[in-house]
Amino acid sequence: MSSLPEKADKYIKTVTLKDGSQAIVRQIRGGDERALLSMFASLSPETVYNRFFKLRRPFTLEEVSKMVYIKAEEEFALVASPTTPSELSIIADARYFVEDNIRAEISIVVQDKWQLKGLGTAMLNYLINIGKENGIREYFVYVLSDNAVMIHVAKKLGFTLRSQSYGISRLDLKVE
Numbered sequence: 001m002s003s004l005p006e007k008a009d010k011y012i013k014t015v016t017l018k019d020g021s022q023a024i025v026r027q028i029r030g031g032d033e034r035a036l037l038s039m040f041a042s043l044s045p046e047t048v049y050n051r052f053f054k055l056r057r058p059f060t061l062e063e064v065s066k067m068v069y070i071k072a073e074e075e076f077a078l079v080a081s082p083t084t085p086s087e088l089s090i091i092a093d094a095r096y097f098v099e100d101n102i103r104a105e106i107s108i109v110v111q112d113k114w115q116l117k118g119l120g121t122a123m124l125n126y127l128i129n130i131g132k133e134n135g136i137r138e139y140f141v142y143v144l145s146d147n148a149v150m151i152h153v154a155k156k157l158g159f160t161l162r163s164q165s166y167g168i169s170r171l172d173l174k175v176e
């Protein structure tokens with residue numbers, strides 16, 4: 001059973017980006033699957049590779065639905081939407097996967113046109129704080145070692161490099 005809100009937006013927040021544009025960040029909800037599918041279909045190969053560590057075939061609606069209808073005790077996801085009319089109604093997805101009660105793995109993707117405007121940093125900061133409210137005390141993220149942007153963002157948020165092997169770096173964060 002999913003505990004996702006179907007209608008009411010939870011954890012809603014407006015974020016002002018570096019170029020002055022705005023995005024609305026909220027918890028993922030039932031009905032987001034087509035918008036999420038469109039976002040994934042719009043990603044550049046480089047962005048797909050940085051997020052999934054491989055050049056994967058396009059997602060199906062069924063696969064994306066599994067990313068929407070998640071169990072609160074296993075996973076939590078935020079999405080972002082533009083505030084002005086846009087081809088895409090979801091432009092970013094940031095989530096954590098609970099490994100045990102206090103530890104979670106983070107992953108994020110920001111659609112190419114919206115990258116480097118501060119959205120990824122803002123969403124991860126928010127995600128980490130929501131997780132903290134939900135009892136998560138330790139986060140980790142796997143990043144391609146040549147993904148300088150994500151490594152910069154993670155370090156800015158307080159993550160430290162824990163290990164590096166086969167071109168993949170792991171960064172860890174403990175929250176108070």
Ligand SMILES: CC(C)(COP(=O)(O)OP(=O)(O)OC[C@H]1O[C@@H](n2cnc3c(N)ncnc32)[C@H](O)[C@@H]1OP(=O)(O)O)[C@@H](O)C(=O)NCCC(=O)NCCS
Nearest residue numbers: 050051107108109110115116117118119120121148150152
């Ligand atoms: C990585 C990602 C999530 C970051 O989100 P974003 O919204 O683009 O990033 P932000 O704008 O918040 O921050 C980017 C930072 O990188 C810095 N940066 C830009 N180019 C850089 C480079 N070549 N090397 C290092 N840092 C760089 C920016 O200056 C900015 O830092 P600052 O705010 O301290 O100035 C996003 O780019 C993305 O989705 N990439 C593809 C998927 C991915 O890599 N996911 C992570 C693996 S799970």
